[in-house]
Amino acid sequence: MFFIGEVVKSGKGRTATWDGMVGTVVRVEGTSVFVQWHNVAVEDELGVEELVSTGTFQQRTTAQ
Numbered sequence: 001m002f003f004i005g006e007v008v009k010s011g012k013g014r015t016a017t018w019d020g021m022v023g024t025v026v027r028v029e030g031t032s033v034f035v036q037w038h039n040v041a042v043e044d045e046l047g048v049e050e051l052v053s054t055g056t057f058q059q060r061t062t063a064q
Contacts, residue, residue, distance in 0.1 A: 002033050002048065005057045013050040024058045 002008060006025045010018035023037035023044075033051060036043050 002028055002051065002053065003057075004028065007054045007056045007058055008033075008035060008051040009054055010050070011052040013047065015046065015050045022054070 002025045004025055004027065008023060008025060010016070010021040015021070021037055021039065023035040025033055026036045026043060027034040031048055032045050033048055034043055034045050035051070
């Protein structure tokens with residue numbers, strides 16, 4: 001299970017050859033996890049089995 005804001009990396013299934021790309025979970029719907037990759041302006045829908053958790057969460061900043 002993944003949580004919104006969790007930092008994940010590629011590594012299994014379709015993402016196995018993506019050489020450890022890192023992104024942030026932006027949405028979870030059933031078994032689909034939507035990831036905003038840090039190096040591209042694309043939100044990608046993936047299965048939970050395609051991702052590996054880094055064990056960290058994206059820091060949120062607030063505008064002041």
